[in-house]
Amino acid sequence: MSMKQAVKLRRPVLKQLTQASLQNEIVLSHSIWVRIFHWGFTVSLTGIILTGLILHQPPNFLVLNFGKVFIVHLASSWFAMGFVALRITDAILRRDNSLIPKIEDLKHFPKLLGYYFFLRPSPPPNRKYNSGQVLMYFSWFLLFLVASLLGLASYWQGKHLLWVWHMVGGFQVLRWIKFAVTIYFLATIPLHIYLSLTEDISRLQAMVTGYERKPPP
Ligand code: HEM
The missing domain is CATH 1.10.287 (Helix Hairpins)
Structure with a gap:
């Protein structure tokens, strides 16, 4: 169909055509x-x-x-x-449970690294997120909760969460742990952004709109 003809299509027809080609192809x-x-x-x-x-x-x-x-x-x-x-x-x-690592994720992780380092042609099978993503996201949740607990302990200095102070061994150690968690975030977030932009950009579209085109079977 030439461009001129396509432009001539009436709007309801065009709408129907667009819907027909997108139905069952777009997933949330x-x-x-x-x-x-x-x-x-x-x-x-x-x-x-x-x-x-x-x-x-x-x-x-x-x-x-x-x-x-x-x-x-x-x-x-x-x-x-x-x-x-x-x-x-x-x-x-x-x-x-897409953010909770399973044993298979640990098994697939070396193969995924092989793919990232151009040693394998394709990544291993994965659930919603691949093994690297699950391990990284889960570590972020855990470390964020640890840092939040330490933060609240210093915020309520001496009033609440005294056991946290005793467990870590004082304010300097608490600061040191929060600093180390910050460095971990700073080292891993750029990797997350880089892979989001380079691996499959439709996943980024889905993180904005919710939807992406179903991959071919
Ligand atoms: C501009 C910066 C960022 C971009 C472009 C980005 C992009 C994305 C994309 C595309 C996904 C979906 C991955 C997939 O479907 O395969 C995702 C998931 C995720 N990202 Fe980011 N991200 C950014 C910053 C961050 C930051 C700063 C964090 C926090 C440390 C973060 C944490 C996560 C988590 C936890 C998920 C899993 C979402 C869930 O299921 O709850 N992202 N990100």
């Missing part, structure tokens, strides 16, 4: 709660990490009010904890 990959969690957590975690680094060691070139930076750090942390609570509730209600 991420529910609205997963998307709200994902982008909300991305923004709030960025806030936590940047302000956390400034509070840890204020850089000379930034003249910032320490109290205000601290408030942004606290607010971002409460928001991030809220988004994580939302995602956990959503997972429980939908009985979604």
